[in-house]
Amino acid sequence: MNGSLAKAPSELSLLTAAIRTLHPSILGTLAVDLLRLPGRPSGSRRSLDGAISWLCTAHDQCERRGVSAGFSLKRGWLPPYPETTGYIIPTMLDYATLSNREEYIDRAIRMGEWECDVQMTNGAVQGGVYRGCNEERIPVAFNTGQVILGWVRLLDYPGRDRYADSITRAADWLVSTQSADGSWRLPGAETSTVVHAYDARTGWSLIEAGKALDNDNYIEAGKKNIEWTLTQESDSNWYRNNAFFSGTRMSMTFTHTISYVMEGLLGAWQIVRDDRYLEAAQRTAHKLLRIFEVRRFLAGDFDENWQSGKDYSCLTGSSQIAAVWLWIYMYNDDARYLNAALKLNDFVKATQNTEALHPGVRGAIKGSQPIWGSYSAFAYPNWAAKFFADSLMLELEAMDNFEKKTFDEKATDEDVK
Amino acid sequence: MKVVVLARTPRWYGFRNDRVIHALMRGGHDVRAVVVENVSTLSSVRQWGNKLGTRVLLSKVLDRLSRRRQSAREKQVSGQSGSSNSGHTGIPVRRFRSHNENTCVEYIAQCEPDVLVLRGCGILRGPVLRTPRIGTINPHYASLPYFRGMDVTEWSILLGAECAVSVHWVTEEVDGGDVILSKIVSTRGAESLGDMRERCASASRELLAEALTRIENESLKPTSTETVQGQQYYEMHPRIRRMAHRKLVGRA
Numbered sequence: 168m169n170g171s172l173a174k175a176p177s178e179l180s181l182l183t184a185a186i187r188t189l190h191p192s193i194l195g196t197l198a199v200d201l202l203r204l205p206g207r208p209s210g211s212r213r214s215l216d217g218a219i220s221w222l223c224t225a226h227d228q229c230e231r232r233g234v235s236a237g238f239s240l241k242r243g244w245l246p247p248y249p250e251t252t253g254y255i256i257p258t259m260l261d262y263a264t265l266s267n268r269e270e271y272i273d274r275a276i277r278m279g280e281w282e283c284d285v286q287m288t289n290g291a292v293q294g295g296v297y298r299g300c301n302e303e304r305i306p307v308a309f310n311t312g313q314v315i316l317g318w319v320r321l322l323d324y325p326g327r328d329r330y331a332d333s334i335t336r337a338a339d340w341l342v343s344t345q346s347a348d349g350s351w352r353l354p355g356a357e358t359s360t361v362v363h364a365y366d367a368r369t370g371w372s373l374i375e376a377g378k379a380l381d382n383d384n385y386i387e388a389g390k391k392n393i394e395w396t397l398t399q400e401s402d403s404n405w406y407r408n409n410a411f412f413s414g415t416r417m418s419m420t421f422t423h424t425i426s427y428v429m430e431g432l433l434g435a436w437q438i439v440r441d442d443r444y445l446e447a448a449q450r451t452a453h454k455l456l457r458i459f460e461v462r463r464f465l466a467g468d469f470d471e472n473w474q475s476g477k478d479y480s481c482l483t484g485s486s487q488i489a490a491v492w493l494w495i496y497m498y499n500d501d502a503r504y505l506n507a508a509l510k511l512n513d514f515v516k517a518t519q520n521t522e523a524l525h526p527g528v529r530g531a532i533k534g535s536q537p538i539w540g541s542y543s544a545f546a547y548p549n550w551a552a553k554f555f556a557d558s559l560m561l562e563l564e565a566m567d568n569f570e571k572k573t574f575d576e577k578a579t580d581e582d583v584k
Numbered sequence: 585m586k587v588v589v590l591a592r593t594p595r596w597y598g599f600r601n602d603r604v605i606h607a608l609m610r611g612g613h614d615v616r617a618v619v620v621e622n623v624s625t626l627s628s629v630r631q632w633g634n635k636l637g638t639r640v641l642l643s644k645v646l647d648r649l650s651r652r653r654q655s656a657r658e659k660q661v662s663g664q665s666g667s668s669n670s671g672h673t674g675i676p677v678r679r680f681r682s683h684n685e686n687t688c689v690e691y692i693a694q695c696e697p698d699v700l701v702l703r704g705c706g707i708l709r710g711p712v713l714r715t716p717r718i719g720t721i722n723p724h725y726a727s728l729p730y731f732r733g734m735d736v737t738e739w740s741i742l743l744g745a746e747c748a749v750s751v752h753w754v755t756e757e758v759d760g761g762d763v764i765l766s767k768i769v770s771t772r773g774a775e776s777l778g779d780m781r782e783r784c785a786s787a788s789r790e791l792l793a794e795a796l797t798r799i800e801n802e803s804l805k806p807t808s809t810e811t812v813q814g815q816q817y818y819e820m821h822p823r824i825r826r827m828a829h830r831k832l833v834g835r836a
Contacts, residue, residue, distance in 0.1 A: 460818040502743070502824070509821040566823070573742070573827055574834075 184241040192525035193240055200537035206517030215559040217521035217530030218552040219262050219271075222255060224526050225549050226274055232281035236296045237548040238527030240538075246296040249285055250307070251550040252278050253292065253314030258553050260320055261560055272324065279321040282314050283333045290336030294356020308344065308351035311337050312369030319375045331380060338376040341369065342388045349395030350408075357411070364409040365424040367396040367431025374438050386439075393435045396428060397447055404450040405471045419468035421542055422484025425451065426554075429491045445498075452491050456507050459488075465511060467535060467542050479540025482515050482532050483551040489515070490558040493565045500572070505565055512562055515555055585796045588697040588716070589618045590683055590705050594625040599677050601651040604703055604789050611793030616695040618677040619688060621705065635735075640778030684709045692716075699799065701792055702754060710756060719806035720754040721764065721795055723788035725781065728752050728766070729814035732759035735825075737780050739817045742828040747771055747780060749787045751795040753806040758816065762807040764795045777829050 187193060199206070208214070225235040225244070233247025234255050256275045263271035285297055291306030292314045315337050318330040346352050351369065352362045370392030377385030399407045409424045429448040436444035458473055459465045465488065467481035489511040496504035518536045523529040532551035534543020543551070587608055591599075599605060599618050608615055632641050680688040683705060692700070692715045700715065702708075702722040713720050726736030728750040740747050747769040753761030769783050798804060820828065 457816075503815070503817060506818065506821050506824050509823055513821075570827070573831060 180242060183243070187243060188240060190525050192520070192523040192528040195523070196520065196528060196533075196538060200539070203537075206519075208513040208516035209519070209521055211512065211516070211559050211562055213521060214516045214519055215262075215556055215563075217519060218532060218556040218559070219258075219530075221526075221530035221547075222258070222549060222552050222556070223274065224530075225552075226278070231274065231277050233285070233297060234278065234549050237534075237543075237546050237551075238531060239547075240545040244527065246298055247281070248296045248549065249282060249292050250294070250310035250313045251548075251553065253282055253310075253317035255549065255553045256282075256317030257320045258556050258560075262556065265560055265563070275317075276321065276324055276326065279318060279324075279330060280326065282317065283329055286314075286333055286336065290333075290338075290340035292337065305354070305356035306340070306344075307356055308341060308353055308369050309363065309366055311341055312366070312372035315341075315372040315376050316368075319372075319379045322379055334376050334380060335382075338373055338380075338382070338385045338388075341373055342384060345388055345392070349391035349393075351392075359412045359414075360408070360410055362408050363424070364396055364399040364406040365427035365431070366392060367428045368434070369431070370396065371431040371434035374435050378438050389435065390439060390441075393432065393439075393441075393444055396431065397443060399428075400447055400450075401471055403471055403473060404447075404454045405469065405473065406451070407471075419541065420470070421468045422455075422465065422481045422488060423542065424484075425455075425469070426484050426487030426491060430487065433491065433494060448491070449495060452488070452495055452504070455488055456492060456504065459507060459511060465514075467540055477541065479542070480514070480536045481540070481542040482518060482534065482536055483542070483548065483554050485511055485515050486532070486551070486554040486558040490554065490561050493558065493561040497561075497565055497568055502569065505569055508558070508562060508565070512558055515558075519555075585613045585800050586616055586696065586698045587613050587701050587796065588616050588692055588695050589701045589703055590621075590692075590708075590712075591618060591703040592621045592623050592683075592705055594628050595622055595679065596625070597628075599675070601648070601655050604701070604792065605675065607789035607793045608701065608796065611790075611797060613793065613796050615675050616697055617691075618675060619683065619692055620677060620679045621683045621688075622679050622681060635781055636778035637776050640776060640782055644782070683712055686711075688712070689715060699796060700754075701796075707758070708754065708756075713754060713756065718799060718804075721751055721792065721799075722754045723784075723792055724750045724752055724759055725784040725788070726750065728759060728763050731817060732814050733817040735820040736817055737784055738777055738820050738825060738828045741771065741777070741780065741832045742820075742824065744831075747784065749784050749791055751788070751791050753808065755806070755808045757808065759814075760808050764798060764804065765791055767791055771832060774832055777825065777832060780832065 222234065225237065228235040228244045229247040233249060234252040236245035236248035236251065238244055256278050259271045259275035263269065287293055287304060287306055289306060292311040293304035294307035294310055315334055318334045321330045344351060344353060350362045351366055354361060370389040373385045373389030377383060377389060401407060406425065406428050409420045409428060410418050412418050429451055432444045432448040454473065465480055465485050466475035466477045467479045467484065468477060469475050489508040492504040492508040496502065515532065519530065519532055520528055521530050527547060531547035532555045534546050534548050534551060535541060538545055589605060605615055678691055682688065689711045692712065697716045698718050700720040702720060724736065726740045727746065727748040731740055731745065737747055748766050749769060750763045750766040752763045755761040767787050769787050771780060774780050774783065
């Protein structure tokens with residue numbers, strides 16, 4: 168989640184990495200990025216199927232329990248990652264509905280069960296990848312919130328009681344560790360910063376938990392966090408306290424975390440219906456839309472003045488922002504958001520290789536474009552594929568919606584292939 | 585009115601038979617110069633192809649060749665040396681890398697125009713906009729202030745609004761200046777979005793000349809509303825563009 172996926176490499180692992188790089192798929196990726204050759208976006212459905220297929224491969228790597236954190240050019244397939252496995256669950260369930268195939272529901276259930284198995288005794292979800300119970304595990308508020316989102320979606324499936332118990336334990340831990348101002352201020356396993364605006368997604372998860380389990384305490388705790396999040400909005404509609412690190416070269420605010428804030432606000436709004444949440448998310452989304460449309464590129468990170476000076480894109484953040492725009496389009500019918508989302512999704516689609524020989528690359532989404540950018544460099548994180556898939560599923564729905572409104576008929580195959 | 589026309593074209597693009605300049609001269613206005621910002625042929629052709637479509641683009645090329653042959657039979661025109669080439673009856677055409685560069689601004693100022701007329705330009709900065717005695721005008725292919733920005737003809741069609749051309753004052757705010765004249769452009773019988781763009785282009789020529797006459801007769805000065813109304817639109821995605829085409833053909 169924070170862009171750093173692996174421990175320091177040993178000499179053997181460096182040798183392995185060097186050999187791995189010789190694979191045609193990987194050499195090809197490096198060459199394309201080095202030469203800045205423009206990619207060609209596939210059809211949205213093809214790209215979506217490719218991303219889901221890769222997520223399934225990442226799931227298979229960990230015996231179909233957790234989902235591998237991703238494929239790293241340096242370290243190969245990584246251990247399973249509880250946080251992101253948690254929010255891949257809704258993606259799998261949504262894809263199961265779209266494709267009408269139960270195998271994806273089965274996968275989501277197996278992920279949910281694994282999450283219950285590895286949940287910490289205090290109810291929290293650990294930071295970082297899972298290397299077994301004997302390794303030191305640090306509880307993280309954000310990670311706990313993301314798995315709650317997955318468990319909540321599974322309440323409609325067999326095993327409800329177990330998920331409800333896990334949600335309760337996780338939500339109780341979040342409430343017990345929440346600061347008086349609504350934020351969480353806990354030492355992180357993956358971050359040097361302690362307080363995060365992107366915990367808006369954690370606040371949202373508590374609201375979802377409260378709604379699902381009919382627990383007003385959770386809802387109030389979630390709302391308290393969202394209220395604190397709103398105080399972090401700057402005059403330029405950027406968010407303070409939204410970086411993983413401080414005082415180092417990694418102290419920038421990625422589009423990934425900016426998107427987390429918007430998602431948390433929108434998710435909370437859908438239940439609480441406090442228009443301030445929606446309006447705040449829309450302000451930031453509109454700012455990003457103007458930036459993207461005028462600059463014709465979305466950099467991977469921005470400072471408070473929305474300046475970047477960087478020539479890489481955080482593909483996870485780009486997918487998330489496209490999804491936020493699509494959501495806003497379906498809410499307010501402003502086709503400019505749909506238009507921008509199509510373009511941004513095309514950008515990400517063009518970076519995907521759906522025909523690569525290497526299973527770690529085929530259908531995957533890089534951390535950064537080019538691959539050596541500041542976010543999850545030289546890796547294909549599972550959450551990049553997850554958010555990309557979410558954005559494409561939303562795109563299909565939005566285009567269908569737009570066709571109906573424009574012509575009162577269904578989308579044509581030409582548009583969705 | 586003393587006018588300088590600003591345009592963006594490839595180096596090889598000539599203005600000898602330019603219909604905008606014809607229209608301005610027919611309207612009794614004094615075209616002092618054509619000042620061109622050079623752009624690459626590839627990007628121009630790509631843009632023309634995207635906006636007009638192959639059929640309309642080919643039709644324009646053939647029409648231009650035909651007009652060139654016709655004018656070759658008419659009076660010879662004189663030209664200037666150096667980086668310029670000649671246009672109508674000695675109207676100088678000067679080329680620069682950018683309209684905003686100092687040498688270009690100085691040249692425009694030397695022409696002492698009353699009004700600058702824009703013919704498909706990029707963003708102009710303050711120094712350029714301050715060169716004319718009165719102001720700068722631009723033909724915008726949609727109803728202002730409601731449809732600002734790019735691909736506005738297409739957006740108007742897609743969103744079910746009337747197509748129009750608006751001649752407006754140019755300020756540093758994109759499409760923010762007040763409208764001087766506007767005219768509805770019919771979609772009846774249009775076969776493509778390129779057709780509609782051509783109709784807007786055709787309407788804009790006479791409208792520009794009319795606007796200049798109105799500025800002169802009514803002593804108009806540049807104005808802009810304090811709160812910029814309407815919405816800003818951006819380049820249309822091909823899938824959305826296809827829908828705009830379908831909608832046009834459905835209602836044409």
